[in-house]
Amino acid sequence: MNDHDTLERFLEADPRDVGCDEAMSVLHIYVDLVAAGLDAADRYPGVAAHLAGCGPCGVDFAGLLAAVTSEPD
């Protein structure tokens, strides 16, 4: 990692990014795909781009995934 990695990550603006509203509207579907080991990013590339670029939505994704994967069977 060089000294510009943080700047590069900050400036990343993926044109596929669907934004917070659309990402959150399908978050439950996306999370179930991930939890099932399926390629959610392939089905929802715009959501994957958003979760990579939006810190708060990324945290919500991680939290929901943790909640559903920690459920007792």
Added chain:
Amino acid sequence: MTGLELDDVAHQAADDAMLAILAKLTEFRGESRFTTWAYRFVILEVSSKLGRHYWRNPPVPLDAVQWERLPDRLGLDPQQHAETTGIIAEIRHVVDTELTAHQRRVFIAIVVDGIPLNALADKLGLQRNAIYQVIFDARRKLRRALVASGYLEERGVRQL
């Protein structure tokens, strides 16, 4: 946040999430497990509550405008003083000349002062997406400017 304060926020989030779930119950279309759909409301309520909670004792107030902290936030090397100074000057120029007053306030709060996005959304009475779009658009403008000024290459940073 710990102890009773944490419990209080958790209970409020749970109560509000339950109300949201009951209100939206007829909209569940079976595209995911029901529990995943329902947990989503809990997660979103927690995010919202934490954003509001930030202002009880904010480590950084709104409009603090801490430009001096930006090099550290962006991981710029203090040893490369001339380059860091140039990049920050270019960012300030874009912020001053290409953003509206509202966009400038949002950018400075989130990027320069490091205020959490959910907290700013709560303070300004805006949706999270409205804040995010300001930052997203600013990123593109900043990249264009930093490429034009020679600090960045089209894909990556020019190594000096």
